[in-house]
Amino acid sequence: MEPLVAPALILLAVVAGVTLAIRAIGRRKAARIAEPARPAPTPAELARTAAAKLSEEEHRRLYALIAQGQAMAAIKLYYEVSGEGLRASRDAVGALAAHPQPYRTPAADPAAPDDDDDEPQRFPYRYRAIASKGDVTREVSSNMLNDEIYGRIRTLARSGDTEAAANALTRHSDITLKQAREFIELLDD
Known part of the structure:
Protein backbone atom coordinates (compact mmCIF):
# COMPACT_ATOMS: atom_id res chain seq x y z
CA MET A 1 0.00 0.00 0.00
CA GLU A 2 2.85 2.40 0.77
CA PRO A 3 4.29 2.25 -2.76
CA LEU A 4 0.99 3.68 -4.13
CA VAL A 5 0.77 6.62 -1.72
CA ALA A 6 3.51 8.72 -3.37
CA PRO A 7 2.10 8.43 -6.95
CA ALA A 8 -1.43 9.10 -5.63
CA LEU A 9 -0.26 12.28 -3.88
CA ILE A 10 1.54 13.44 -7.03
CA LEU A 11 -1.57 12.78 -9.12
CA LEU A 12 -3.72 14.69 -6.60
CA ALA A 13 -1.29 17.67 -6.69
CA VAL A 14 -1.34 17.72 -10.52
CA VAL A 15 -5.16 17.65 -10.63
CA ALA A 16 -5.34 20.47 -8.06
CA GLY A 17 -2.81 22.56 -10.05
CA VAL A 18 -4.69 22.08 -13.32
CA THR A 19 -8.00 22.98 -11.64
CA LEU A 20 -6.52 26.20 -10.20
CA ALA A 21 -5.02 27.13 -13.58
CA ILE A 22 -8.36 26.62 -15.35
CA ARG A 23 -10.15 28.80 -12.77
CA ALA A 24 -7.54 31.58 -13.12
CA ILE A 25 -7.86 31.58 -16.91
CA GLY A 26 -11.66 31.65 -16.62
CA ARG A 27 -11.50 34.66 -14.28
CA ARG A 28 -9.21 36.55 -16.67
CA LYS A 29 -11.56 35.89 -19.58
CA ALA A 30 -14.55 37.00 -17.53
CA ALA A 31 -12.76 40.18 -16.46
CA ARG A 32 -11.77 40.92 -20.06
CA ILE A 33 -15.34 40.41 -21.27
CA ALA A 34 -16.82 42.52 -18.46
CA GLU A 35 -14.37 45.37 -19.13
CA PRO A 36 -15.78 47.64 -21.87
CA ALA A 37 -13.41 47.98 -24.80
CA ARG A 38 -12.16 51.50 -25.41
CA PRO A 39 -12.57 52.53 -29.03
CA ALA A 40 -9.35 53.31 -30.83
CA PRO A 41 -8.82 57.03 -31.36
CA THR A 42 -9.46 58.33 -34.86
CA PRO A 43 -6.41 59.51 -36.81
CA ALA A 44 -7.51 63.15 -36.37
CA GLU A 45 -7.77 62.69 -32.57
CA LEU A 46 -4.41 60.93 -32.55
CA ALA A 47 -2.88 63.84 -34.51
CA ARG A 48 -4.30 66.39 -32.03
CA THR A 49 -2.98 64.41 -29.07
CA ALA A 50 0.43 63.95 -30.68
CA ALA A 51 0.75 67.64 -31.60
CA ALA A 52 -0.07 68.64 -28.02
CA LYS A 53 3.04 66.74 -26.83
CA LEU A 54 5.39 68.86 -28.95
CA SER A 55 7.04 72.17 -28.15
CA GLU A 56 6.94 74.88 -30.80
CA GLU A 57 10.47 74.08 -32.03
CA GLU A 58 9.83 70.31 -32.05
CA HIS A 59 6.54 70.89 -33.91
CA ARG A 60 8.31 72.99 -36.55
CA ARG A 61 11.14 70.45 -36.97
CA LEU A 62 8.73 67.51 -37.20
CA TYR A 63 6.61 69.13 -39.90
CA ALA A 64 9.74 70.20 -41.78
CA LEU A 65 10.81 66.54 -41.89
CA ILE A 66 7.33 65.42 -42.97
CA ALA A 67 7.24 68.09 -45.70
CA GLN A 68 10.65 66.94 -46.96
CA GLY A 69 9.40 63.35 -47.15
CA GLN A 70 11.76 62.14 -44.41
CA ALA A 71 9.31 59.91 -42.57
CA MET A 72 11.93 57.85 -40.74
CA ALA A 73 13.65 60.95 -39.38
CA ALA A 74 10.25 62.36 -38.31
CA ILE A 75 9.39 59.12 -36.49
CA LYS A 76 12.80 59.13 -34.79
CA LEU A 77 12.33 62.75 -33.69
CA TYR A 78 8.85 62.06 -32.30
CA TYR A 79 10.12 58.89 -30.60
CA GLU A 80 12.89 60.83 -28.85
CA VAL A 81 10.69 63.78 -27.90
CA SER A 82 7.56 61.99 -26.73
CA GLY A 83 9.07 58.98 -24.97
CA GLU A 84 6.43 56.75 -26.55
CA GLY A 85 7.19 53.43 -28.18
CA LEU A 86 8.30 53.03 -31.76
CA ARG A 87 4.93 51.78 -33.04
CA ALA A 88 3.06 54.60 -31.27
CA SER A 89 5.54 57.12 -32.71
CA ARG A 90 5.02 55.71 -36.21
CA ASP A 91 1.24 55.97 -35.83
CA ALA A 92 1.45 59.50 -34.42
CA VAL A 93 3.67 60.76 -37.26
CA GLY A 94 1.38 59.13 -39.81
CA ALA A 95 -1.62 60.84 -38.23
CA LEU A 96 0.21 64.18 -38.10
CA ALA A 97 1.09 63.87 -41.79
CA ALA A 98 -2.47 62.95 -42.78
CA HIS A 99 -4.12 65.51 -40.47
CA PRO A 100 -1.74 68.49 -40.09
CA GLN A 101 -2.12 70.33 -36.80
CA PRO A 102 -1.13 73.93 -36.15
CA TYR A 103 1.04 74.58 -33.14
CA ARG A 104 -1.06 75.59 -30.17
CA THR A 105 0.36 77.01 -27.01
CA PRO A 106 -0.42 74.80 -24.01
CA ALA A 107 -3.16 77.23 -22.88
CA ALA A 108 -4.89 77.09 -26.29
CA ASP A 109 -8.21 75.29 -26.58
CA PRO A 110 -7.72 72.08 -28.60
CA ALA A 111 -11.38 72.09 -29.63
CA ALA A 112 -11.03 75.49 -31.33
CA PRO A 113 -11.58 75.32 -35.08
CA ASP A 114 -8.63 75.54 -37.45
CA ASP A 115 -9.16 78.90 -39.19
CA ASP A 116 -5.71 79.50 -40.67
CA ASP A 117 -6.78 78.33 -44.15
CA ASP A 118 -9.48 81.00 -44.39
CA GLU A 119 -7.29 83.97 -43.62
CA PRO A 120 -3.59 83.44 -44.34
CA GLN A 121 -1.26 84.94 -41.80
CA ARG A 122 1.93 86.72 -42.78
CA PHE A 123 5.19 85.50 -41.33
CA PRO A 124 8.27 87.65 -40.68
CA TYR A 125 10.29 85.57 -43.19
CA ARG A 126 9.94 84.45 -46.78
Missing part, protein backbone atom coordinates in the same frame (compact mmCIF):
# COMPACT_ATOMS: atom_id res chain seq x y z
CA TYR A 127 9.44 80.75 -47.35
CA ARG A 128 10.74 79.17 -50.55
CA ALA A 129 9.10 76.07 -51.96
CA ILE A 130 10.83 74.42 -54.92
CA ALA A 131 9.44 71.63 -57.09
CA SER A 132 11.14 70.02 -60.05
CA LYS A 133 10.62 67.15 -62.42
CA GLY A 134 13.16 66.44 -65.13
CA ASP A 135 14.40 69.73 -66.56
CA VAL A 136 11.43 71.75 -65.27
CA THR A 137 11.79 73.59 -61.96
CA ARG A 138 9.30 75.94 -60.32
CA GLU A 139 9.72 78.05 -57.20
CA VAL A 140 7.20 79.78 -54.98
CA SER A 141 8.41 82.33 -52.48
CA SER A 142 5.96 83.84 -50.00
CA ASN A 143 5.74 85.17 -46.48
CA MET A 144 2.33 83.46 -46.14
CA LEU A 145 3.83 79.95 -46.38
CA ASN A 146 5.58 77.86 -43.77
CA ASP A 147 6.54 74.19 -43.35
CA GLU A 148 3.14 73.26 -41.97
CA ILE A 149 1.09 74.89 -44.74
CA TYR A 150 3.38 73.63 -47.48
CA GLY A 151 3.18 70.14 -45.93
CA ARG A 152 -0.62 70.30 -46.14
CA ILE A 153 -0.41 71.40 -49.78
CA ARG A 154 1.93 68.49 -50.60
CA THR A 155 -0.38 66.07 -48.79
CA LEU A 156 -3.33 67.30 -50.84
CA ALA A 157 -1.33 66.97 -54.06
CA ARG A 158 -0.15 63.45 -53.24
CA SER A 159 -3.65 62.33 -52.29
CA GLY A 160 -4.86 63.35 -55.75
CA ASP A 161 -6.74 66.51 -54.78
CA THR A 162 -4.62 68.74 -57.02
CA GLU A 163 -7.28 71.43 -57.39
CA ALA A 164 -7.55 71.94 -53.62
CA ALA A 165 -3.73 71.98 -53.39
CA ALA A 166 -3.51 74.60 -56.15
CA ASN A 167 -6.21 76.74 -54.47
CA ALA A 168 -4.40 76.52 -51.12
CA LEU A 169 -1.10 77.48 -52.75
CA THR A 170 -2.75 80.44 -54.48
CA ARG A 171 -4.34 81.53 -51.18
CA HIS A 172 -0.97 81.41 -49.37
CA SER A 173 1.16 83.05 -52.06
CA ASP A 174 1.03 85.73 -54.72
CA ILE A 175 0.90 83.43 -57.75
CA THR A 176 -1.95 82.80 -60.16
CA LEU A 177 -4.06 79.66 -60.17
CA LYS A 178 -2.43 78.59 -63.46
CA GLN A 179 1.06 78.93 -61.95
CA ALA A 180 -0.08 77.05 -58.85
CA ARG A 181 -1.42 74.19 -60.99
CA GLU A 182 1.93 73.97 -62.83
CA PHE A 183 3.75 73.88 -59.49
CA ILE A 184 1.39 71.19 -58.10
CA GLU A 185 1.87 69.04 -61.24
CA LEU A 186 5.56 68.87 -60.38
CA LEU A 187 4.74 67.70 -56.82
CA ASP A 188 2.32 64.99 -57.96
CA ASP A 189 4.29 61.74 -58.16
